Amino acid sequence: MPSVLIVDDEPNIRRMVGALLSAEGYDVRDAADGSTGLALAEALEPDIALIDLMMPGELDGLGLLEKLRERRPDVPVVMMSGRAALTDAVRATKLGAFTFLEKPLTPEGVLLALASAFELRQARRTAAALREDLGISGEMIGDSPVMRDVRAMIARIGPTDARVLITGESGTGKELVSAALHESSPRRDKPFVRVNCAAIPRDLVESEMFGHERGAFTGATERRIGRFELAHTGTLFLDEVGDLGAEAQAKLLRAIEAREIERVGGGKPIKVDVRILAATNKDLAKAVADGSFREDLFFRLNVIPMQLPPLRDRPGDLPALVRHFSARHRTRTGRPQVTWHPDALAALSAYRWPGNVRELANVVERLAILHAGSEVSRADVVQVIPEAAHGPGQRTPSNGVSVTDAGDLLPLSDALDAYERRLIAAALAHSDGNVAEAARRLQTDRPNLYRRMRRLGLASATE
Numbered sequence: 001m002p003s004v005l006i007v008d009d010e011p012n013i014r015r016m017v018g019a020l021l022s023a024e025g026y027d028v029r030d031a032a033d034g035s036t037g038l039a040l041a042e043a044l045e046p047d048i049a050l051i052d053l054m055m056p057g058e059l060d061g062l063g064l065l066e067k068l069r070e071r072r073p074d075v076p077v078v079m080m081s082g083r084a085a086l087t088d089a090v091r092a093t094k095l096g097a098f099t100f101l102e103k104p105l106t107p108e109g110v111l112l113a114l115a116s117a118f119e120l121r122q123a124r125r126t127a128a129a130l131r132e133d134l135g136i137s138g139e140m141i142g143d144s145p146v147m148r149d150v151r152a153m154i155a156r157i158g159p160t161d162a163r164v165l166i167t168g169e170s171g172t173g174k175e176l177v178s179a180a181l182h183e184s185s186p187r188r189d190k191p192f193v194r195v196n197c198a199a200i201p202r203d204l205v206e207s208e209m210f211g212h213e214r215g216a217f218t219g220a221t222e223r224r225i226g227r228f229e230l231a232h233t234g235t236l237f238l239d240e241v242g243d244l245g246a247e248a249q250a251k252l253l254r255a256i257e258a259r260e261i262e263r264v265g266g267g268k269p270i271k272v273d274v275r276i277l278a279a280t281n282k283d284l285a286k287a288v289a290d291g292s293f294r295e296d297l298f299f300r301l302n303v304i305p306m307q308l309p310p311l312r313d314r315p316g317d318l319p320a321l322v323r324h325f326s327a328r329h330r331t332r333t334g335r336p337q338v339t340w341h342p343d344a345l346a347a348l349s350a351y352r353w354p355g356n357v358r359e360l361a362n363v364v365e366r367l368a369i370l371h372a373g374s375e376v377s378r379a380d381v382v383q384v385i386p387e388a389a390h391g392p393g394q395r396t397p398s399n400g401v402s403v404t405d406a407g408d409l410l411p412l413s414d415a416l417d418a419y420e421r422r423l424i425a426a427a428l429a430h431s432d433g434n435v436a437e438a439a440r441r442l443q444t445d446r447p448n449l450y451r452r453m454r455r456l457g458l459a460s461a462t463e
């Protein structure tokens with residue numbers, strides 16, 4: 001059922017349009033002024049907003065339109081006005097209104113406008129989902145000190161041509177960061193080409209990267225353009241670069257140094273202008289030390305290193321990520337939003353997340369499907385990830401010995417650190433990442449909590 005928010009100071013309009021739309025199956029909410037309208041729009045995420053232009057109070061119709069475009073850019077806004085004020089209609093359209101209805105309203109006019117606005121809303125949803133599925137966009141969520149550093153770094157080095165080596169466990173957002181670097185560069189309108197180095201069979205790596213001429217080898221029935229050429233003037237993202245074999249490493253190094261490539265069986269060098277970003281979840285420095293990765297290539301790729309921390313080391317980001325993924329699920333499916341009991345968030349924070357943000361996204365999606373329209377409890381979380389049951393307060397170390405999730409014994413100081421880390425993580429989750437609030441819950445003060453967070457690597461040294 002599409003939802004509509006009507007914002008108009010005239011009670012008659014709210015009543016009549018509301019009745020008309022309810023009868024047509026819309027889920028209708030209304031507000032009598034701009035500020036209430038904005039608050040409702042943020043809380044309810046309506047599919048469409050129908051806003052009167054002239055309203056008393058701090059926020060008039062155009063002001064509300066402007067704010068909505070900023071905060072809920074996906075919601076089509078239909079404006080209405082009592083006076084046939086052409087200039088206002090023009091301004092509203094410039095500000096991004098979907099369409100403009102003149103009063104007195106007619107039922108047909110209203111229904112037609114809303115039906116097409118809803119169509120647009122659906123199309124935007126589909127487009128956003130496709131873009132995300134392709135991994136070519138996606139909002140980067142998280143306000144933890146490390147994520148703030150990551151954002152600052154993207155803003156600083158995105159616009160340059162510097163090569164960046166992004167490291168981090170699987171699912172920490174390496175691809176998302178590489179797309180963000182491309183998006184913030186002058187190459188943003190040019191191709192962003194990804195190669196998954198781990199997925200290409202060894203004997204095809206060269207042809208995949210550099211292309212081949214027809215007849216270059218058995219099976220090469222057509223000429224093929226490689227990823228380097230496809231990325232010309234844009235960005236080439238070498239994912240899982242640590243998985244490249246020795247021969248491919250040598251060829252990659254040559255292409256980077258000479259800024260040219262040769263198609264297999266081609267012979268003629270071709271100039272390419274690409275910015276190279278690379279990512280790996282391997283320890284490349286170690287691979288260099290044990291001889292499985294070329295040192296010269298490592299230095300070429302690692303001009304700017306960026307390390308993404310595992311999710312368990314930034315528990316403050318978890319509530320926002322959970323909200324983001326449940327909102328995304330709602331947007332994609334149109335199903336009712338789930339809400340999260342603080343204990344459910346605490347249980348999620350207590351888990352180790354070996355698959356990091358990707359795994360969290362999957363778990364949130366599963367829970368959102370199972371509990372659409374209701375509140376997710378701690379028990380619901382534990383049902384999906386039994387390991388989350390071992391959070392602070394649920395698992396008292398017996399006879400003074402602490403254990404990891406795997407049941408191994410840990411040296412006491414490590415065990416205490418792990419326990420403290422979980423307690424703090426849970427308190428942060430309960431407080432939506434707010435450190436002062438978390439400190440209150442833990443019955444300590446903010447500076448002390450920060451000190452402990454820094455010691456455990458949960459906050460940056462400058463905090």
Ligand SMILES: Nc1ncnc2c1ncn2[C@@H]1O[C@H](COP(=O)(O)OP(=O)(O)OP(=O)(O)O)[C@@H](O)[C@H]1O
Binds near residue numbers: 168175280
């Ligand atoms: N900070 C974040 N905010 C929002 N979504 C995120 C964030 N980090 C990761 N994701 C999402 O989690 C999923 C995994 O991220 P991504 O593919 O970038 O990880 P990766 O480190 O490249 O993983 P792998 O090494 O397994 O390829 C993606 O859907 C991505 O959009």
